Amino acid sequence: MSQAPLVLVDGSSYLYRAFHALPPLTTSKGLPTGAVKGVLNMLKSLRKQYPDSPFAVVFDAKGGTFRDDMYAEYKANRPSMPDDMRVQIEPLHQSVIALGFPLLCVEGVEADDVIGTLARSSAAADRPVVISTGDKDMAQLVDGHITLVNTMTGSAMDVEGVKEKFGVAPEQIIDYLALMGDSSDNIPGVPGIGPKTASGLLVGVNGGLKELYEQLDIVPTLPIRGAKTLPAKLEEHKEMAFLSYQLATIKIDVPLEVGLDDLHLIEPDREKLLELYTLLEFRSWFDEVQRDAKRAGQEVVAPVEEAPAVDTELKYETILDQARFDVWLKKLSDAKLFAFDTETTGIDAQQAQLVGLSFAVEAYEAAYIPLTHSYMGVPEQLDRDTVLRALKPILEDPSKLKVGQHAKFDMNILANCAIGGDQNCGITVQGIAYDTMLESYVLDSTATRHDMDSLALKYLGHSTVSFQDIAGKGAKQLTFDQISLEQAGPYAAEDADVTLRLHQTLHEKLAAIPSLASVLTDIEMPLVPVLARIERQGALVDAKLLGVQSVELGDKMVALEREAFAIAGEEFNLGSPKQLGAILYEKLGYPVLSKTAKGQASTAEAVLAELAEQDYLLPKVLMQYRSMSKLKSTYTDRLPEQINPRTGRIHTSYHQAVAATGRLSSSDPNLQNIPIRTAEGRRIRQAFVAPKGYKLLAADYSQIELRIMAHLAKDEGLLHAFRNDLDVHKATAAEVFGVELGAVTTDQRRSAKAINFGLIYGMSAFGLAKQIGVDRKQSQAYIDRYFARYPGVLAYMERTRAQAAEQGYVETIFGRRLYLPEINAKNPALRKGAERTAINAPMQGTAADIIKKAMVAVDNWLAESGLDAKVILQVHDELVLEVREDLVDKVRDEIRQHMSQAVTLDVPLLVEVGVGDNWDEAH
Structure with a gap:
């Protein structure tokens, strides 16, 4: 009877392929899980296919390998791992182990090398081997004992299969890769040699790289396109070809702590699997584990949330009578601090309707007051307006301290709740002292998502009831007013209770770091009501003008499409990567700069941009087309649809707890990303208009990050330039190019600007060279000269790197921290x-x-002055206000003063203010 094969799984290959090839999947708490599910599905399939086989699932270890020492640029082109993939690695590893598979990660080498070592050892012992991978490099291992299978496609490859696919035998695969290179791993190869040429050369000399270089004289006679020019090309890049051979060679002698006898499957750890499947929300697999356990006569306990030290009883109630409402009114009046939350018909704070409110005064005790549930058979609820009038004095009292989770949403809902049908009579919530979303964000912006479900799991060990659990999903999902009180009451009460408990935990953690507590109390919390007001105010847009712009953009897109067809010599779908790839690479013969995870030539925007920079005509046209298409679909078509029918304005939502660095972002619509470098982008800003009798005023910090750099670096040259109101880019150009300030040319200033901003963002000499159109050597010379003239900047950078490596985070001037988990990565x-x-x-x-x-500061001044002026937008370093015409001069002076004096630095803050009938004019 033949021996069951050893099955070796290339876990890293499948992780990447599953992440990029399968649809994204996340839990209700936002944890990405698609790649985990894809890889585990493949492992389960393999286990069924090879039930009697020993197994090893092999992943790349963290850190570099010997290939990085051999060639510094190895894998340098590979983009950094997406965050959504990185967070799936640990749960994937844990799941693989819990399923009973041996898992291997060996530092200093790649997964390929571990697999190669185990495969050759097994083959030497006369045992068949199956390598499950999608990596073409593994073809070099194939022999009479070793076969490749691709579990994603169901295909298999033996010796004949390798010859058929690559045109060369397995023993020539390394030579083949050395000649053609591998863009995904940045193995250079010989420029201009592709798969067909590589296989043609190796077949022609009947050997490998060594034999090829010994027989260069016969290369011109081979039936290969461009054969006559190949010897010179091969000779020129001989050193790189042999380096590529070393890089492409899979190591087969890795010292391993396990042997073939250790690679046996073990019984799954069912309790661990239940814990993991709960976290990952793999409900069908969760049920499957429980069924398997019962069949095996094993008792497994489903995981429970981390409980409090004492088994505390939850006291949640749904209030339907006046007597209980009066009890809770007194509780709220007497409380030093209480948590509150609103339940609504939707998530648009400017249009959703209030359904009910929940409150918590003590941990584990909360109440829900339903107001407008409307399903069949709903019990009688307290009168909505009576309840709101009773709560209004408490909610509007600044001395009654409150805590919310994303309280800005609740503030807007209550401000818009129209008591007695009067749109001007809502509840202006005051006294919000804490927001658990912001407490978590300030504590560590990158540690977790900051929604309540994620925070409860992380900080309380508690898995909350999700909205989908009670409302369903998709098109049949109920709105909150349609949910029975039996379900809605505990769900809503839990929101308030968990908010209070989260605050108690997070407040204690922040109190231990005074600088972070200060960021919360001095910056983030005072901003909440300001943003709420800006969102409610909204911005006026000219829908007719946007309609005209849409038509014009559509006409330009049609013209660009025709131009693309003319260049291609045929019509094709500009939005189809497959058709576009065929035109670009097969018909027009453009160079392949990058490949997708499936090995196809990429047509991604970054690739098209690079081809356009190299003066390839079709990519230039395609980039213009894509730009127009994005403006049309995102703005000119979409913005009119987002005008609120009640206010006639557009109301964006600002997010304080998204960007890791502390910057605000906006959505629905996103007004931060309207392009202003193109005429078409600026025209969209022209549609943001002032009402009759008003003007738009835009106040923008000038070069604020460079000024902060000067302050942090304490560099005398930069300090001098800013203190004396010099054009800093001109001043830099004068220093770097060694000319008098008055002799700086426009091109020199432009290059200096690229240097100033590029160094802030960590641009390399290569990147700078590309941006300013010089070679890398010249670019490096500019950077060296810059640091020689501004030594404080270099000292700041070196000091910051060292501090970050030592403490694991960096800080703003005000003490905000950004943690850097990869600062000491290998x-x-x-x-x-x-x-x-x-x-x-x-x-x-x-x-x-x-x-x-x-x-x-501006909001406080406007409130105190009573002037007819309101902030309507915030974009990056710019504030946009709507100001009554006769007040423009006064407001302009005051805004400039308040913004420039927001903080005292070693250099002045310059604020540029513009005025116009629309945003573009004002900017």
Whole structure:
């Protein structure tokens, strides 16, 4: 009877492929799980296919490998791992182990090398081997004992299969890869040699790389396109070809702590699987584990949330009578602090209707007051307006301290709740002292998502009831007013209770770090009511003008499409990557700069942009087309649909707890990303208009991050330039190019501007060279000269890198922290990325803090002055106000003063203010 094969699974290959090839999947709490599910599905399939086989699932270990030492640029082109993939690695590893599979990660080598070592050892012992992978490099291992299978496609490859696919035998695969290179791993190969040429050369000389270089004289006679020019090309890049051979060679002698006899499957750890499947919300697998346990006569306990030290009883109630409502009114009046939450018909704070409110005064005790549930058979509820009038004095009392989770939403709902049908009679909530979303965000912006479900799981060990659990999903999902009180009451009460308990936990953690507590109380919390007011105010847009712009953009897109067809020589679907790839690479023969996870030539925007920079005509046209299409679909078509029918305005939502550095972001619509470098983008701003009798005033910090750099670096040259109101880019150009200030040319200033901003964002000499159109050597010379002229900047960068590596985080001037988990990573690319972030984050974060403080100062002044002026937009370092025409001069002077004095730095803050009938004119 033949022996069951050893099955070796290339876990890292499948992780990448599952992540990119399968639809994204997340839990109700936002944890990405699609790649985990894809890989586990493949493992389960393999286990059924090879039930008697020993197994090993092999992943790349963290950190660099011997190939990085051999060639510094190895895998340098590979983009850093997406965050949504990175967070799936640990639960995937744990799930693999819990399923009973041996898992291997060996430092200093790649998964391929571990697999190669085990495969060759097994083959030498006459045992068949199946390698489950999608990586073409593994074809070099195939022989009479070793076969490749691709579990995603169901295909298998033996010796003949390798020959058929690659045109060469398995023993020539390394030579084949050495010649053609591998863009995904940045193995250089010989420029201009592709798969067909590589296989043609190796077949022609009947050997490998060594034989090829010994027989270069016969290459011109081979039936290969361009054969006559190949010898010179091969000779020129001989050293790189042999280096590529070393890089492509899978190591088959890795010292391992396990042998073939250790690679046996073991019984699944069912309790661990239940814990993991609960976290990952793999409900069908969860049920499957429980069924398997029962069949095996095993008793497994489903995981429970981390309980409090004492088994505390939950006291949740739904209030339907006046007597209980009066009890809770007194509780709220007497409380030093209480948590509150609103339940609504939707998530648009400007249009959703209030359904009910929940409150908590003590942990584990909460009440829900339903107001407008409307399903068949709903019990009689207290009168909505009577309840709101009774709560209004408490909610509007600034001395009654309150805590919410994303309280800005609740503030807007209550402000718009129209008591007695009067749109001007809502509840202006005051006294919100804490917001658990912001407490978590300030504590560590990158540790977790900051929604309540994620926070409850992380900080309380408690899995909350999700909205989908009581409302369903998709098109049949109920709105909250349609949910029975039996379900709605405990759900809503839990929201208030958990908010209070989260605050108690997070407040204690923040109190231990005074600088972070200060960021919360001095910056983030005062901003909440300011943003709420800006959102409710909204911005006026000219829908007719947007309609005209849509038509014009559509006409331009049609013209660009025709131009693309003319260049291609045929019509094709510009939105189809497959058709576009065929035109670009097969018909027009453009160079392949990057490949997708499936090995196809990429047509991604970054690739098209690079081809366009190299003066390839079709990519230039395609980039213009895509730009027009995005403007049309995102703005000119969409913005009119987002006008609120009640107010006639557009109301964006601002998010305080999204960007890691502290910057605000916006959505529905996102007004932060309207492009202003193109005429078409600026025209969209023209549709944001002032009402009759008003003007728009735009106040923008000038070069704020460079000024913060000067303050942080204490560099005398930069300090001098800003203190003396010099054009800093001109001043830099004069220093770098060694000319008098008055002799600086426009091109020199433009290059200096690229240097100033590029160094803030960690741009390399290669990146700078590309941006300003010089070679890398010249670019490096400019950077060296810059640091020689501004030594304080270099000292700041080196000091910041060292501090970040030592303490694991960097801080803004005001004490906001950004944690950098990869600052000491062994992988050079990850570490350098973290170092770039470390240098930039204090500047970007400080700029964010300054604009937030300025917004609070401006809002306070407007409230005290009573002037007819309101902030309607905040975009990056800019505030946009709607101001009555006769007040423009006064408001302009005051805004400039309040923004420039928001903080005192070693250099002045310059605020540029513009006025116009629309946003573009004002900007």
